Amino acid sequence: MSLARHTGAHHIFLTSVAAIVAAAPSTSFADPDAQAVLLKAVDAIGLAQSLQFTSTMESEIPFGGSSLKQSGKSEITMKRDINAGLRWRARHEGSSKASMVPAVSGVSDATVEFEVVDRNASVLWIDHEQKKVIEKFARSARSSQVQMANTTWMSNLKLADPFEQELAATDSKVIGQETVGGVKCDVVFIDYGENKDKRRWYFGAEDHLPRKKETLSAAAGDAKVVETITITNLKLNPEIPETVFNIPTPEGYAEDIIPPIVDRASNDQNVLGGAGDGNEQEGPVQPRGVNTFPPPAFDLMDLNGKQVALDQMQNQTIVLYFFASWNPTAKEATAAVQDIANKYKDQPVKVIGMAVRERNEENLRKFLAANNITFPVVYLENDGLFKAYRGKSYPHFAVVGSNNQVIHTAEGFRADETIPTILEKVEMSVKGEIPDDVQLPRPALSPDAFDLRGR
Structure with a gap:
């Protein structure tokens, strides 16, 4: 044996x-x-x-x-x-x-x-x-x-x-x-x-x-x-060719490989649920935007004791910023999000920070004060809402359009790529220029999924 x-x-x-x-x-x-x-x-x-x-x-x-x-x-x-x-x-x-x-x-x-x-x-x-x-x-x-x-x-x-x-x-x-x-x-x-x-x-x-x-x-x-x-x-940081992440099939060997996934977002990696989310199914090519979904509901309190509820922001554009203050990119990314909040302060755009997996609330408050952050921030006690918005790594961004659909998500932060794309989606939403095909739904969580502390 x-x-x-x-x-x-x-x-x-x-x-x-x-x-x-x-x-x-x-x-x-x-x-x-x-x-x-x-x-x-x-x-x-x-x-x-x-x-x-x-x-x-x-x-x-x-x-x-x-x-x-x-x-x-x-x-x-x-x-x-x-x-x-x-x-x-x-x-x-x-x-x-x-x-x-x-x-x-x-x-x-x-x-x-x-x-x-x-x-x-x-x-x-x-x-x-x-x-x-x-x-x-x-x-x-x-x-x-x-x-x-x-x-x-x-x-x-x-x-x-x-x-x-x-x-x-x-x-x-x-x-x-x-x-x-x-x-x-x-x-x-x-x-x-x-x-x-x-x-x-x-x-x-x-x-x-x-x-x-x-x-x-x-x-x-x-x-x-x-x-x-x-x-x-x-x-x-050595140079590594892409071929390293493949295994050639030796002669005489069979293959049990996942079939190629139809790119339902027309190769747009900025549309949520693109290639590699593990939920793909075979079928005919779908319209652009099929992977968007209604935003999971939340009713929370920010660090200033003010209510932050999805149902109170209907038909507005919402930028959700899931972050952890100890993450290496947090300072630069949070400053960039503050710039977005400043840019749209007089327009129907809400910018909300969702702090995930913080060591404690005190450290979070110190981080926000040191970086002069004025947009509302919620201290989440677990990562349930982060995952509900399909978050996989920090920071994670989700843009809810004025059509009440999640129209964009992004993982990680690169100043020259992440922010310009978010601004493009926000402008599109503010001007009411969201294509009809981004409204194809996926099931949302029930409104009572998250209580006032994100549990």
């Missing part, structure tokens, strides 16, 4: 260790120095356009009367996709091995070689046993190759909000400097809370990019390291 078959892949190929408890510093607070190191890492990742590196993983986790040992190595190439809100695509090529120590009778080691391409909306990989190149939508890509590839790297690098959990932790501390692969690193200890993971993060002192992550478990012995992921040979 193989090890994977004995235990189930979702137990063997772990990406994190459950119920990890470690010895933590005697005091419990978020060290400003640790926060500064983490924010520099967020900035460094946010500014990166491409990355190449070698990632290795070693773990040992108690499993019954034995220990599950896993090791893996992967060559990883990452590049932002300009057609998908600058989200990361990533190619993983390597292998991972799992074994029981001491050996368990009837259980053999499991070794998996993988060649996996994460394309955001879909995942592509090659299965040599089946002699097949396979592509599945990301939510249904569950093969052992994909799972093994995911164990060998730091997923924080690909997240829209890297190190969000670390920044939100109430107990963090810089504990010194160490060298990893010839790179001097600042070491930050993070306690995520009672009965949760404790980790040591190692960030390059000069480029601020992560080089190592150690997961600690008091359950396996006081402050014992049970998982280590190390990055070496890191290259920042």
Whole structure:
């Protein structure tokens, strides 16, 4: 019996260790120095356009009367996709091995070689046993190759909000400097809370990019390291050809590939629900704008205690700006949104900020005051409304037209592209020049979907 078959892949190929408890510093607070190191890492990742590196993983986790040992190595190439809100695509090529120590009778080691391409909306990989190149939508890509590839790297690098959990932790501390692969690193200890993971993060002192992550478990012995992921040979912003994010089909291999998606928005990536949202269906070409939808209802209170309700802004143009003040682009993007509010202050245009995943309301207020923001801002306690407006990364913009339909969305922020397009859509709405075909509906959420605090 193989090890994977004995235990189930979702137990063997772990990406994190459950119920990890470690010895933590005697005091419990978020060290400003640790926060500064983490924010520099967020900035460094946010500014990166491409990355190449070698990632290795070693773990040992108690499993019954034995220990599950896993090791893996992967060559990883990452590049932002300009057609998908600058989200990361990533190619993983390597292998991972799992074994029981001491050996368990009837259980053999499991070794998996993988060649996996994460394309955001879909995942592509090659299965040599089946002699097949396979592509599945990301939510249904569950093969052992994909799972093994995911164990060998730091997923924080690909997240829209890297190190969000670390920044939100109430107990963090810089504990010194160490060298990893010839790179001097600042070491930050993070306690995520009672009965949760404790980790040591190692960030390059000069480029601020992560080089190592150690997961600690008091359950396996006081402050014992049970998982280590190390990055070496890191290259920042190398030239990467698009062919890297494809897997050619070898001779004699079959293909199980997602059929080409009809571009229902005439290649207009500014229309919501364009290529890659995972909800596409086969069928005849539809009119431009078919992917717009009625805006999900909300009835909220802004930071000044004033009501912000969708049904009170009917037939007006609304610019919704979903953001997080700690995001690297927040200062520039928020200033640009303020310019929009100033430009249309005497016209039937409403600009509303929706602050998502803030550490606390006080930090948000300080950010707004420091940047002289006057448009109304709502402090959301979860990301339900953000997701309802099809948000996937920060910042996220949604323009509700005077026809009471969402006529435009945008992910990420690029001053020379994002704002001019928003202004174009706003002008179109203000002048009543919205084409009829953007009114084709999708179901909206019920009016009571969100109460006065966005819950």
